[in-house]
Amino acid sequence: MNDARSLKALLDRCDAAEAEFLSLVEEAGSSSLVQEVERKFLGKGGVVSMLSREITELDAEGKREFGRRIGSLRKLIEGLAGERQRALRQLETERSEIEEKIDLSEFLFRLNTPRLGSLHLVTQAREELEDIFLGMGYVVAEGPEVETEWHNFEALNIPKFHPARDGQDSFFIDAPEGKDGALLLRTHTSPMQIRLMQTQELPIYAVIPGKVFRRDTPDARHTPNFHQIEGLVVDKGITMAHLSATISTFTKAYFGSNFESRLRPAYFPFTEPSAEFEITCAICLGSGCRTCSSTGWIELGGCGMVHPNVFHSVGVDPEIYSGFAFGFGIDRLVQMKHAIEDMRVFLENDVRFLSQFKGVQ
Template sequence: MSVVPEDLRGELEADPRTGEIVARLEEELGAAGDSAALERVRVSFLGRKGRVTALLQGLRDLPPQERRELGRLANLLKSFLEKELARRAEQLRDREMEEELRRERLDITLPGRHIPLGSRHLLSSIIEEIEDIFLGLGYQVAEGPEVELDYYNFEALNTPEWHPSKSLQDTFYVEVPGADYRDVLLRTHTSPVQVRVMESTPPPVYVIAPGKAYRHDVPDATHSPMFHQVEGLAVDEGISMADLKGTLETFARRMFGEDRQVRFRPHFFPFTEPSAEVDVSCNMCGGGGCRVCKGTGWLEILGAGMVDPNVFGYVGYDPERYTGFAFGMGVERIALLKYGVPDIRLFFDNHLGLLEQY
């Protein structure tokens, strides 16, 4: 079977020089049965010393009329050969691929294995949701060490030496060579981050501090020795309890629903005065009373208060000029209340039935 189409072949054979190349091309291209042989044909005709290349280079020595006609034929031959080589190369690649697949005996009709996609853990999602709410209110996210000094965890937060939270029954202390046995501990809240921020940043300050905290609790449905907190701090001129109330009402309704009612109850924390615990109306019963809210119609979500002036004394803030508020919430508790999870331990057990729901 002829390699060169009949009409083109007839035109090229009109000149013995291109006719000779066509004859050699028919012979060599017809015998090229693999990619290596096809490459040898390309080099033989189109390479630096190939037949077609030599013919084109010799045109400069011919008379104008002859050069014009032979140049036309040579370029027709070159154009055909380039296209034909590309076409045959693609055919050979396809054929070689088919042969390789047959050798490997792959059954490409078998269905692939389903690889289930992972997703964000519920606690990670809750932390991100809390961050998004407060970032929208102009806060920044701050972080600090989990192995902390007693000074930042207790002393600079106005916690007296005799306070029960400093006992071995409530706090994990870390043995460090050369340090007093109660100088270093696993932080019991993320409030130390607030102290570190105030030490390094002049007012105004608006930060939240998400992270892990540790307490000497026996694991049960609502307690864990390791848990997650998000604490917040706002310090500026003229901040009042009304600002605290407005901020936390905004947070509570964005987190639990715009129809939630919010209430503040008096409480005590060493580093805030006045202090309060904040509740939202139960999302299970709408405030009517149920097992989840223990018949009260309310769910406690966080603690808060106005920063005690003594705390400002530790960080060099002028309590006559600046006021501020602080708040803190347990991430696991927020997740328990928002989604009705019955046991905090499910968050840490890799309970697939729970994780697949969120």
């Protein structure tokens, strides 16, 4: 099947899934049934997830169009399911108040009833970020949290004498070394750039979310275990302008049009030229505070054009292909979007804090 026919078939399946969802959610007579319908379409292994996996069958243009369709379908399902659940819960509450006598004993029972949990705020942000990039035509990829020195450092043009490779900065694992060097907990999601270019045909438009680990001293902006989302684009004719436009689109989609962002020249071994991506501090709105070290700006991650040495590591000809990469801290994105002063609160499991963000997007 050619790409055009394959894209049409996938779009037709999206239309069919949308029609089926609209029918089921309309027939659902209770909020719990609506929740089951939503889980059928958006849950792990659900209809939308299975459709998303087939994006790899398409060419670059097809991936962009199909990604936009999947993103719009997901938002439609989330929006309508949420509205339907709220409406049914209101009806159920009104019916319960009429049919049941509310007295002190029932009030005490409700106080002792366990409350339903929800996704952690960082997990919610990760899913929202995935949706944003799927809508931009990217695919979502995941990689191992335990990496080799070659994938984590050498293939990314990080030499043996670099301080990041010292035991005081990285978590090395006490295990026999293989042909690719020692094992360690990955210090960034960038090793998946190497794995993608080794295993997938070009062009590549992908984002890689996941946990990373560094020997950082916990403070308002750092924890030893945090989350990143990595982006990689490799194609013919890619320039710094494409990177700038991508970051601008992402910033507006996630933070809103009122937030300012900027790129500052920087150095990273695996990109050249390189830049840091910063936004206005949401805590002080640019006036300076403890969280932003009184600068008015928060650095969220790094980006740049893929270094030719990285291409050489995986056998890609930099005279034919070019690309860009970016990596942002998801925890720090959440910190800025919701004006949270100290990142350590994410790990404290304080229900009073976490319960404020049920269903927040």
